[in-house]
Amino acid sequence: MTSLQSENSQNFLLICKNLGAGGVAGMVSKTTVAPLDRVKILLQAYSRHHASHGVFKGLRHIVKREGPLALYKGNGAQMVRIFPYAATQFTSFEIYKKYLDGIFGERSHVDKFIAGAAAGLTAVTLTYPLDTIRARLAFQISGEHVYTGIVHTATSIFKDEGGIRALYRGFTPTLMGMVPYAGLSFYCFEYLKYGCIKYLPGLTCRPSKQNTGGMVLTVPAKLLCGGFAGAVAQSFSYPLDVTRRRMQLAMMNPDTHHFAQGMVKTLKHIYEEHGIVRGLYRGMSINYMRAVPMVAMSFSTYELCKQIAGLDTGLKV
Template sequence: MSTQTQTPAEIADRPRISKHSWEYVVRSGIAGGLAGSAAKTAIAPLDRVKILFQTSNEDFLQYRGSLKGTARAISRIYRDSGVYGLFQGHSVTIVRIMPYAAIKFVAYEQVRNFFIPSKEYETHIRRAISGSLSGIVSVMFTYPLEVIRVRMAYESKIHHHHETPVTHFSEHGVLATTRRIYANGGLHNFYRGFSATVIGIIPYAGVSFWTHDFAHDLLRLPAIEKYTTIESESLDRPPLKVWAELTAGGLSGMVAQTASYPLEVIRRRMQVHDGSRQSIIGLGKEIVRVDGFKGLYVGLSIGFIKVVPMAAISFLVYERVKFALGI
């Protein structure tokens, strides 16, 4: 019988799949990849604008600093480049996010199972460590694709009113961008900003998974459980209702973004400037000197608009696909 037609009771009666098995790894990887792709597609235009703000693209400096400016920036991209402009670099994003999200969620499940083999081992610190380690593992495998995506989003020519759509083989396509990155620094250039990414992913992934799990605990408190979970007598841990799962995921994104945002700004600057040898601390000091402390949080408002729905959708899809796949 298909999982699409099975009831919660029938799903609950299926044999438990060991988290150490390859079957569990494959199924959780599928759930993670689908979750990441769905979330990134939903916020792709906001992601494009945020990168342009963070990297101080000259064409968009006038729009920074307000939600109205963000809307105007999106409007300008659409006016000058159409839908292609709003999703420039998104093909690389999907290619990157599917393995990234799959590895991240698989790593979290496996690392969490190692540090928290049973309920008595479950602590806030172990949850945070599990999230941080899963983030490090996933970014190690997918960082070069992230650099290509950011460079494609940054190298816009939207001030030309007759720009042709970006394709994989155009001047600003995947192959051409990859060649330029390699020509300007070799393989090392594909890992520019990697140290800032690793340092940033520790608080981001750790805080994200910790907040999500903690929010689940709060939403499952006996006093409110009947309002937040799907009623089921056959499941030991019934899934949260859609609105409750979206709330838990959204909160995880908001808290994690605030904790790690300055390092994200530094990383974006390092990714788009070839040949820069500045350290993370040195570049951070320069940003503060030129733009003040607020320079480390430029684009944070759009970051919230982007990250909150992205995290909410990601966790919702992941939990629902896991449930459908019986894990």
């Protein structure tokens, strides 16, 4: 085997390990917050069964009306989507970060924001139809099912609502929201990780097991950094997340068809009908409750998987 072939083989193995670590991280984080995810979707899109509910009342209502397993309705489709999504996002981030490293200066973290935003755009473009399918399944109430599963949902949307464009309904606000969300998530986590290792190594770090002289964050530090990153990112991108959901679910009820007319019109309709707090930021409290632990678990699991796979050699500052 030539040196070039050996290098290519090694790079391929590294990419596969990154894909696996990212996919596992996504599945763990999303399953952790699946019940809150379902309530958020029902609140965002004003399900008639949950129009007056808050977070805890909504959770109790689901369990009482549909049973405990209903809290995970749509999670199967979520797992089908999240593995390739998270695998692509984390691996893309590592690749983009490598090529952007040092462009904005050694002490700048702008490259992390750009790499994170680009990674988010890459991942969501590849997996968006699965997000639409998952939202439709999670929005259904037991006894009022329109769809029977992932394949039936996909074929029904494709045949009855306009083909591939229907599966990508709400894609524009998703792309626009992904830039601040993914960019800020990765930027904040990497910035906080750097700060912990540089200024608080005794409290937040331990030596890398790879014996490179670098430091890695402890699990509690990973969770704290990831949770803060998730809170910051969600605060900026949430109205576009609401817009995406309303567009994805617009065709499930004749009264909400006007939310399928495009991003700007949907934003306008939400604002005119419900305002900012009860419209564009509806469900924000539950979103903090789910986003903070979700992002914390995602980054923490990914970092742990990288260390187990021998990918994280530790950071030197």
